[in-house]
Amino acid sequence: MLDVKTAFLLWVTQTGTFSILLIAIWRHAPNQRHYLWFGLGFAAHALGLGLVATRNEIPDFMSIQVANFISLLSFSCWAVGLASFDRRRPPRLFLLPPLLWTAANLLPFIRAEFAYRFAVYDIASSVGFGIMAYTVSKSAFSTAFYRQKLAAVWILQAISGIVFAGLVVTRMPNGFQDLTIKAYVGMVAIVGFVTATVILAKMLMDQSEAKLQELVRTDPLTGALNGRGVNEAFDEMMTRAEKPAIALLLFDLDHFKQINDQYGHQTGDLVLCEFTRLCTSLLPQGSAFGRTGGEEFAAVLSVTGARDAALVAETTRLALAEKRIPAGAVSTAVTVSIGIAVSAMADANLDKLMTNADKALYKAKGKGRNRTAVTNGERVVTVPHGRTDALDDQADRHVAILKRLAAFAAPDDH
Numbered sequence: 001m002l003d004v005k006t007a008f009l010l011w012v013t014q015t016g017t018f019s020i021l022l023i024a025i026w027r028h029a030p031n032q033r034h035y036l037w038f039g040l041g042f043a044a045h046a047l048g049l050g051l052v053a054t055r056n057e058i059p060d061f062m063s064i065q066v067a068n069f070i071s072l073l074s075f076s077c078w079a080v081g082l083a084s085f086d087r088r089r090p091p092r093l094f095l096l097p098p099l100l101w102t103a104a105n106l107l108p109f110i111r112a113e114f115a116y117r118f119a120v121y122d123i124a125s126s127v128g129f130g131i132m133a134y135t136v137s138k139s140a141f142s143t144a145f146y147r148q149k150l151a152a153v154w155i156l157q158a159i160s161g162i163v164f165a166g167l168v169v170t171r172m173p174n175g176f177q178d179l180t181i182k183a184y185v186g187m188v189a190i191v192g193f194v195t196a197t198v199i200l201a202k203m204l205m206d207q208s209e210a211k212l213q214e215l216v217r218t219d220p221l222t223g224a225l226n227g228r229g230v231n232e233a234f235d236e237m238m239t240r241a242e243k244p245a246i247a248l249l250l251f252d253l254d255h256f257k258q259i260n261d262q263y264g265h266q267t268g269d270l271v272l273c274e275f276t277r278l279c280t281s282l283l284p285q286g287s288a289f290g291r292t293g294g295e296e297f298a299a300v301l302s303v304t305g306a307r308d309a310a311l312v313a314e315t316t317r318l319a320l321a322e323k324r325i326p327a328g329a330v331s332t333a334v335t336v337s338i339g340i341a342v343s344a345m346a347d348a349n350l351d352k353l354m355t356n357a358d359k360a361l362y363k364a365k366g367k368g369r370n371r372t373a374v375t376n377g378e379r380v381v382t383v384p385h386g387r388t389d390a391l392d393d394q395a396d397r398h399v400a401i402l403k404r405l406a407a408f409a410a411p412d413d414h
Contacts, residue, residue, distance in 0.1 A: 007186065008053035012046045018197075019043035037081030038200075045074035065105050068121050072097040075128025079135050085207075086139040097128035115172045118179070119165035126161035129154040142203040150199045157192040164188075221269060222276040224297070225290030233288030234300050234350050241345050242286060243302040247309035248353040250339040250361045251279070251316075254369040256295035259334070263327040271334055274325050282316050298357075306342045306374050310383055313338045313372040321370060335370035337361060342374070 022039030026032060048071025055063040079094040104120040105111045133154040136147050164185055173179045217229035225233060237246060253259075253275065260268040272295070279289050279299065287301035303309050317336055324331040339361025341353040356375040363380040364373035372383040 008049050012050040012053065015042045015049070016046035019046060034081045034085035037077050037084055041074040041077030041081060043074075044070050044077055048072070048074070064117065065111075068117075069098050069101055072101050072121070072124050072128065075125070075131065079128070079131050082132060082135045082139065085203075086141045088139070091131055091135050093131055096131065097124040100124040100127060113172075114175050115168050118173075119169045122161040122165035122168070126158040126165075129158035129161065133158065142206055146199055146203050146206075150196060150203075153192055153196045153199065157188065157196075160188045160192075219291040222273050222291050224276045224280070225288060227290065227292045230288060230290035230292065230298050230300060231350065233290070237286075237288065237300060237302060238345065238348060240286075240302070243304050244345055245303050245305060245342055246345050246348045246353075247301050247303045247306070247340060247342045248350070248357045249299040249301070249309060249313055250292075250354075250357040251275075251297040251299070252337050252339075252361055252365065253295040254335045254337055254365075259327075259332065263332065267325070267327045267332070271325055271332075274323070275320065275334070275336070278320055278323065279316055282319060283312065302345070303342065306340065306376070309340050309342055310372060310374055313340055314383060317370065317372060337364040337369045338372040339364055340372065340374040 019039045019042035022035050022042065026035035026039060029035070048067045048069070051058070051063050051067030051070065057063075075097040076094045080090040083090045083094075101120060101124045104124075105117070110116040110120060133151040136154070137151045139147060141147075164181060167181055168179070171180070179185075217225055217232065219226045234246075234248075253271065256268065256271070259271060272291070275297070276289070276291070279297065283289055283299055284301055287299055289299045290297065292298045299312075301309065301312065317338055321333065321335050323334070325334060339357045339359070341356035341360060343349070343353055360373040360375045360380050363382060364371050367373070367382050374381045374383065
């Protein structure tokens with residue numbers, strides 16, 4: 001049977017390996033700060049227990065007070081890691097476990113007695129497990145099933161720690177050699193550690209897989225969907241069938257090359273990002289929006305008819321035309337041409353919609369850009385219908401747009 005010192009050293013080796021692995025992952029992906037905090041937690045746990053294992057070889061203050069403080073600091077790091085995993089602030093009491101140990105050891109009768117120190121450490125550990133259980137129960141990462149399982153494991157470890165503390169105070173051993181429940185303490189620690197590690201590893205893998213899926217479906221510059229993401233969103237929308245028709249809107253920023261040439265690519269990127277933010281704020285809930293090319297974007301939305309799609313398009317077009325985008329010391333205006341295709345939900349085909357919307361976009365650009373065009377059977381209707389009359393400045397925005405949509409009554413074949 002292993003002696004206590006050997007068991008400690010084996011445990012230190014295992015937790016130290018976890019620490020190196022997690023910190024290496026963080027170095028590879030520095031924005032994933034939870035890996036850093038988890039790694040620091042395992043490093044503190046390994047260092048603290050390593051110092052405990054060297055008792056009688058180093059000063060008692062280092063192998064007892066400092067060692068256990070560092071070991072309990074691991075709970076603080078893990079609690080911060082869990083909060084970081086959920087992109088939240090650390091829990092307010094995350095430093096409580098090492099502070100409890102420090103405060104208790106200021107009392108001479110605790111500092112001088114092994115049983116009291118052991119009980120204090122177990123109670124502080126139980127507080128740490130409780131803080132982590134509370135943190136994960138209030139989080140939103142992964143699934144509720146795994147969060148509940150992880151919280152349950154830590155709650156059981158917290159309860160076990162309190163029970164062990166009571167037993168130790170009752171029996172008052174003089175050292176580890178007199179601690180008759182050490183086998184049970186070690187078993188609970190190992191089972192809890194392995195179970196929690198497996199559950200947490202599953203959560204981390206699920207998150208990594210979700211992020212990979214997101215990267216595959218999104219445009220890295222704007223955060224909008226890419227072409228693949230738009231295709232998948234279209235298929236998903238077809239299964240929901242919230243309204244009788246589906247519309248595809250193609251957006252093409254006018255004279256975008258001139259913006260890049262005149263103001264630089266940094267301004268061009270800003271224009272793309274600002275347009276994405278504008279569209280995602282104006283599109284109806286449940287719509288999908290993506291970047292399909294350099295300055296080309298697409299939106300898919302369920303509608304009751306073509307007028308719904310045209311209203312959304314005109315709202316977006318007018319909002320962009322009024323927006324001023326910083327370009328160095330000045331600001332610039334940007335306009336967009338929009339082509340729309342609509343189909344009944346029952347027989348919608350993305351390739352056909354794309355062809356018809358592209359035809360409408362071509363007509364909108366041919367009519368002078370900064371306008372919307374809609375396929376209407378074999379014809380294309382432009383909005384407004386070849387008119388240049390200005391909108392009434394005092395009119396309500398939606399009323400003014402609806403006036404423009406009167407062009408639908410007179411299809412334009414030219």
